Amino acid sequence: MNPTESPRLTVIGTGYLGATHAICMAVLGFDVLGVDVDQRKVDRLASGEVPFFEPGLPELLSKALESGRLRFTTSFEEAGEFGDVHFLCVGTPQQPGSDAADLTYVDAAVRALAPTLTRRALVVGKSTVPVGTARHLTDLIHELAPAGEEVELAWNPEFLREGFAVDDTMRPDRLVFGVESDWAEERLRAAFKPILEGQGTPVVRTDLATAELVKVAANSFLATKISYINAMAEVCEAVGADIKHLADSLALDDRIGGKFLKPGLGFGGGCLPKDIRAFAHRAEELGVGQAVSFLREVDDINRRRRARTVDLVREMLGGISGKRIAAWGAAFKPNSDDIRDAPALDVARTMHGLGGRVRVFDPAALDNARRAFPELRYGDSAFDVAQDADVVVLLTEWSVFKEIEPDALAQVVKHKRIVDGRHALDAEKWRSAGWEYRALGRS
Known part of the structure; x- marks a missing residue:
């Protein structure tokens, strides 16, 4: 077909990345076939159900299905013909017992x-993989495909933020095309034409x-x-300084900026933790591990924030065993239902294990x-779990938690104590309402 004509797209893997990509590309006007080996997942998507929480995506799925431009299947034969x-969008989790990515x-x-x-066709990797994977997959495709070397492989990494995946897919801040020919670039440009031209x-x-x-x-x-700002929080705790004021001051330096400079419980989820571990592991395999050895400390600092949050609760209560603790948050970040490597649940489980x-x-x-x-025990609302609580611990910075008024919450708790694990609350507002307020890196 002519390289500038609109290509028909398949998306292999309909998890978070794949389902989002398939739905958005269909809404942009492409004929798309989503492929997965999990029949249940395929059936749910085909019936209009998004099997994870992502704002705006269910509405787009309905639109894409109604247009007739989006279908789902378990048949790779159908995908190859169509x-x-x-697009390869399957997961690359951390290997059990290793830091390496599971391919x-x-x-x-x-x-x-x-x-x-x-x-002739183009296979495009979007999964996060160790460097060198594309070369291996190219050889595999040329070996197994009847079309042989007429099938090319390209790499187009994704940069989705959970909670903002629709916007990041349809209005990305950049597109990276790893290609080995002009034809492959032309095919990719055709596959992203509405985004590039619009x-x-x-x-x-x-x-x-x-x-x-x-x-x-x-x-x-x-x-x-x-992890850098959280390391500074550890220093602030040691000397009685205020990490919030320190972070605000650094953010005003345009060489540094304020994004991702927020102290607190640290990062989690299905990307950052496993990606930095896999990167360090792969660098060591390539003989350049020393160049990224600092990532091990980045990971260690991040893990320490969870233990330190538990310590704050213990210090505030004089011990955790037998105390009623309201844990606000389970997802690793707001606007997501993803609990992979979630700091919130890690802290909640630790406090439960200590008898809380x-x-x-x-x-x-x-x-x-x-x-x-x-x-663990669960409740129906922020106020429900806070009933007769000895302490409230904010672990995921959902807006519903940030909007709660201190005086209203005071009506249900046993003691007015709050640990802000995400620096999401107005400390002075809560303290002036009579609450004992603690946060990592703040006196």
Whole structure:
């Protein structure tokens, strides 16, 4: 087909990344086929149900299905016959017992797709993978695809923020094309034509290895910035300084900026923790581990914030055993139901293990939390879990928590004590209302 014509797209893997990409590309006007080996997941999406929490996505799924431009299947044969550009969006979790990325799903997807590719096509990796994976997958595709070297591989890393995935997909701040030919770039430009023409989104054309590195490099930088300000919080605690004022001062320096410079409980989720560990592991395999050895300390600082939050609660209560503790938050961040490596649940479980009578509430992640940690107790609202509490601990900075008035909450708790694990509350407002307020890095 003509390189400038609108290609038909397949999206292999319909988890968070894949489902979002498939839905948004269909809304942008492409014919899209979502592919997954999980029949239940395919059925839910085909019936109009998004199997995770993401603002705005259910409405777009309904729109895409009604247009007839989006379908879902478990058949790779159908995908190979249908698609001109195939996006690989399967997960790369951390290997059990190792810091390395588990490439089982990526490898399986390529092995299932490649034998169905009988004509010229482009396979585009979007998953976060160790550098060098694209070269291996290129060899695998050429070996297994009937079209052989007529099938090319490109890499187009994703930069989705949970809670903002729709905007990040349809209005990205940049597109990175790791390609080995002009034809591959033309195919990618055709696959993103509405975005490129409508918004003038910058495109970085580069090689496969660089495109693989961009995502892990970005996540490593962000993780480092978060851990840096939290390391400063540890120093502030030691000398009686105020980390909030310190962070505000640093943010006014335009060389530094305020984004990701917020002290608190630290990062979690399905990307930053596993990505920096996999990056450090891969660097060591390549013999350049010393260059990114600081990422180990970044990870350690982040883990310490969870233990230090528990210490704040213990110090405030004079011990945790037998105390009623309201835990506000379970998701790793607001506007998400993702509990992977969630600091909030880690803290709640630790306090439960120390004998605390912990009750958890989260606006979106309760079902996931209940399935993963049935030993914890849960409530129906922020006020419900705070009933007769000895302390309230804010662990995920949902807006519903930030909007609660101190005087209203005082009517249900046993003691007016609050630990702000996310620096999300107005400390002076709560203190002036008679609350004992504590936060990491603040006296």
